[in-house]
Amino acid sequence: MTEPALKSFDPAEYRSVVFFAGAGLSAESGVPTYRGHAGIWAQYNYEDYACQRAFDRDPVRVLDFHEVRRTHVLQCAPHAGHRHLAQLQAAYPHIRVVTQNIDGLLQRAGIRVDAELHGSLWRQRCPSHGLRDDLEAGPYRHRQCPDCGAWLRPDITWFEDRVNEAVFDTARRLVAGCELFVSVGTSGVVWPAAGFAQLARDSGALMVEVNPEDNEASALYTHRLRGPASKVIPGCFRLPG
Numbered sequence: 001m002t003e004p005a006l007k008s009f010d011p012a013e014y015r016s017v018v019f020f021a022g023a024g025l026s027a028e029s030g031v032p033t034y035r036g037h038a039g040i041w042a043q044y045n046y047e048d049y050a051c052q053r054a055f056d057r058d059p060v061r062v063l064d065f066h067e068v069r070r071t072h073v074l075q076c077a078p079h080a081g082h083r084h085l086a087q088l089q090a091a092y093p094h095i096r097v098v099t100q101n102i103d104g105l106l107q108r109a110g111i112r113v114d115a116e117l118h119g120s121l122w123r124q125r126c127p128s129h130g131l132r133d134d135l136e137a138g139p140y141r142h143r144q145c146p147d148c149g150a151w152l153r154p155d156i157t158w159f160e161d162r163v164n165e166a167v168f169d170t171a172r173r174l175v176a177g178c179e180l181f182v183s184v185g186t187s188g189v190v191w192p193a194a195g196f197a198q199l200a201r202d203s204g205a206l207m208v209e210v211n212p213e214d215n216e217a218s219a220l221y222t223h224r225l226r227g228p229a230s231k232v233i234p235g236c237f238r239l240p241g
């Protein structure tokens, strides 16, 4: 059976649009996804590198791991899908972006991100002095707080962490109010972020999935655009004119 022609969507036809991004959006830029044979969790045990217990046990090992990821991400560049999404959002400010990604590639493409659900590789958290950006090179400028000496924890929602409720509230409001919900590159298995697709569907949004493969949440989508983000986003979402 031949694949149906990829439908195209005009964001002007919807009062509100949410693009919901997962690691698959960054895959073609060279940033590894989390699941699948080459995924990060196939190579690293999160209990040693990406949870509070590991950080408390061995902060240097955890910070080393995150510095390797920062350095790698800096060698990656946004692709045609990111660039097209940036143009779409510039033309249609009602396009909002909610991401699970921590790599900052959306921002580097000039995209306004409304909610970073799982934090960022480019931000740290001091238990006493709060958040601090560290947008520089791969290695952190400071591993310990210059004001109090505490280890600076990456501002990332690790496994076993509570999510940032304020960020999730923002995302929930945007998703519940959108008329077009476009998920790009997510396996839809990590909660509570995975619940946004059902929320969008229950709210009556047109459901569009951009992913080369089927996954657990695919049944929620009426339009499953089976292809890579770098091709499908430019090919299926129309700019004005």
Ligand code: APR
Binding pocket: 021, 022, 023, 024, 025, 027, 028, 033, 034, 035, 036, 039, 100, 101, 118, 157, 184, 185, 186, 187, 188, 189, 190, 210, 211, 212, 213, 215, 227, 228, 229, 230
């Ligand atoms: N274009 C679009 N999608 C792609 C591409 C591509 N070029 N390549 C892979 N994908 C899809 C895969 O088919 C898969 O469904 O991207 C998805 C990646 O899934 P995951 O690796 O599970 O990433 P994600 O869904 O973002 O993970 C959610 O899990 O580990 C936690 O906090 C981490 O935010 C992350 C969360």
